[in-house]
Amino acid sequence: MTDATPALSPPSSPRLTPAFVIGATLVGLHVIVGLITLFWAPYDPTAMTGGRLAPPSLAHWAGTDRLGRDLFTEIMVGARIALAVGIGAVAIAATIGVTIGLLAAFASRTVDDVLAATLDILIAFPTLLLAMLIVAASDGASLGTAILAIGIAASSIVARLTRILARRVLAMDYITAARVSGTGWLGIVRIHVLPNIWPTLIVNLALQFGLAVIAEASLSYLGLGAPPPNASWGRLLQEAQATVYTAPFGAVAPGIALVSLVIGLNLFADGLRDVADPTRRRR
């Protein structure tokens, strides 16, 4: 966070803050690496390519794991998995969350109260815990269930935010005017509500993306995520912890990749907020 942005910057030209540029660069790097692994990787991610638990070298930039697989390749593939889970989970969270949030905002008082109370309880549970339960409720851990579980778990947060934002818009005089002039509720959503709430929603979804990446890593660390041979960062770290006495570097490298992506997403969201809301005063 920079302290320099003056309170009275002209609203016409959204400023790209350093945070935004750094964030976008970090995220972009991960996206590029993830896309590259679709066509090419230094080694076959499942092949034994060298000695077991070898330290970093020119041939193996991040060393090898306990089966002799190239860790740098696995980390690269991990970026693809993290991004896929993040995109999928955020898409699910946005779809479910925005729908429920809008319904609650439009619903009668009683329905809204029940929905709001349920959301409050769901939010009291950490996303990870809910995702754990949902993974447990499905037949077995896979990439799909991880995406679904994290998406559903995060949707309560999106729903609550949507509900609050939508209610604020619905209290405006121009909504009454639209109603009087005969606009249906779908029309009101499309013309008035969504355009007004999306800037805040997008910022929140970017933050949810980062949380989803952490949640996915945690799930696979706990053995509830994508099963091997999917090289999720969480599983890499879990395997590396078992051999931390002989190959400590393996417990560090995947974490750096993970943290750099999440920081990138957080900074990106920060920057997005400034672009989306030029009136927001920064500290």
Add this chain to the structure above:
Amino acid sequence: MLIAAAVLFLLLRLLPGDPANALVSVGADAQQIEAARRQVGSDLPISAQFVRYLGQLGSLDLGTSFVSGVSVLEEIGRRLTVTLPLTALAFVSAILLALPLGILAAVKRDRWYGGLISVVSQLGVAVPVFWIGILLVTAFAVKLRLFPSSGFPPSGWRDPLAALHQLVLPILTIALVMSASLIRYVRSATLDVIGSDYLRTARALGAGYGEALVRHGIRNGAVPVISILGIELASTLLGAVVVERVFSLPGLGSMLLSGIEQRDYPSVQGVLFISTLMVLLVGFAADLIQRLVDPRLRGPSGGRS
């Protein structure tokens, strides 16, 4: 609370696989399976199961584990002797770490170390709990050999020093993660105080900077921080799952995890029920403390915060 119980119940019933499977061996015939289903009550319709469940909750009977046959309430009590001290000590250390650092980051925001604190705390919120745990293990257990990497003495707290020695790294892990986000809230609460009119007035009336901050700032800045503290404490209680797995501690979280893996409904339900109860209690306590600190919240209109 009732809604919480209902949500938990329904979520758990969605788990596929009959819990009776845990009781019978692989080659059991239909009759044995039927008997097992009767024993765990999964032959009843779902509404009857729910009524029974509520009745048991009312009498604080959390049932017995399908897997081990031990009373769930007793098992939770045993597990809490690990999780509660872990959470409490981590919570206190996080506050001791975050309060001074957060205030410093706000007051000295123009100095390099003020900025550094902000940046580090920003980094901290992006780091998953388990990676901090692994890094601490790498540094303190593998390299320096100061603390054990995992486990908990089987004798429990009979040897308090040994138990505490085992808990140092887990406590540090939670405290670091917690204080990263706490510092941000303390910092922004302090910034609000610094920018406030009442502080300027106090300064104009001749109070020194530090004096004005201590006399007027702490009480005002504390209110939002306390509600964040409540949320953080609650999520730490529930989030102990990961840390307990990193350090193989026999706490509430590992009970939940193994319960999920073994489809042991009573254990999972019991853990979730007790932790929900604790979360609600923490929220209630945070509300109460806020009212003690801020008289404005005590009025009839301030009741709904």
